[in-house]
Amino acid sequence: MEVFNMNKRFFIFVCLVLAVFVLSSCSAGNVTEQNNAAKTGQIKVVAPSGATAISISKAMKDTAEIDGTKVEYEIVPTTDLIVARLTAQEADFAVVPVNLAAQLYQKKVPYKLTSVVTWGNLFIASSEKIEGWEALKGKDIYLMGKGLVPDIVFRTLLQKNGLDPDKDVNLIYLSGATELAPNFLNGKAKISMLPEPVLSTVLSKKPDTNVFLDLQEEWKKAFGLSKAGYPQAGILVKEDLINNDPQLVKDYINVLAEGMDWINENPKEAGAMAEELELGLTADIVEKSMPGNNIRHEYVKDVRKELDQIFEIMYEFNPETVGGKLPDDGLYYEIN
The missing domain is CATH 3.40.190.10 (Periplasmic binding protein-like II)
Structure with missing residues (x-):
């Protein structure tokens, strides 16, 4: 009887070991599956x-x-x-x-x-023959993204070039680049910020457009960087x-x-x-x-x-x- 009980206990022990092994294998398999999810998906x-x-x-x-x-x-x-x-x-x-x-x-x-x-892909263009930052004084300038990156970049560069964005120029904000191009092409905007590839579209329709400020080059000059842009x-x-x-x-x-x-x-x-x-x-x-x-x-x-x-x-x-x-x-x- 004692031998039987010992065999029974041994059998239960073996079953428990096998159960732990199987569960561990499944768990490891799940981790591997998760780690390789990208590779198979x-x-x-x-x-x-x-x-x-x-x-x-x-x-x-x-x-x-x-x-x-x-x-x-x-x-x-x-x-x-x-x-x-x-x-x-x-x-x-x-x-x-x-x-x-x-x-x-x-x-x-x-x-x-x-x-x-x-x-950066921002440029300032005009239908008139003007050059440099000083030429912007007292002018209406159309741009996009009030309070967003284009606005911040332009305002920063105005200040770096001695102009007060709130006093020396009149900034007129449109909702996006898709509005800037038609307003410039129909003559409503004389001076406008134009991002690429919108600028190239404008130049294809109005080749005499005067692109007089590359804001990436201006940023490089203003901050003494080795490469253009931000x-x-x-x-x-x-x-x-x-x-x-x-x-x-x-x-x-x-x-x-x-x-x-x-x-x-x-x-x-x-x-x-x-x-x-x-x-x-x-x-x-x-x-x-x-x-x-x-x-x-x-x-x-x-x-x-x-x-x-x-x-x-x-x-x-x-x-x-x-x-x-x-x-x-x-x-x-x-x-x-």
């Missing part, structure tokens, strides 16, 4: 229309899969839609204005900034993807960076590609706008000085432009 890339969409166009054309993961692309017409996608965590990568990246970070939306990809838009990556598959993140960012080099080196082909992708721009406009689109990939680790500077300027203008306080190191994910 799909990632989504979102960008607004315009120069930012052009910046990822080469990847859109050539990269439908990365490291065994399918890549879906979505170009949206408004920043509000991008905010909605990111707040709902429906995108894995997104190209967004850098101040929006800061705002989302302050709201604990789980994304990290890895790179800056556009460096951080305008960058790449956000979902934290879950960074944690679960950092190699995929690194590989895909590299694809985007190489694509940006290619479109700068091949503007004609880039134009044809953008038209084929139906980005809302004709091939010739994209080709002509490429220098002014100021697309250049830089990892955040290499441009922290420039990012800190633009965030500080925005914060001084209005703290809410960067989410109420200056972003700290937690905003960034550095890729080596």
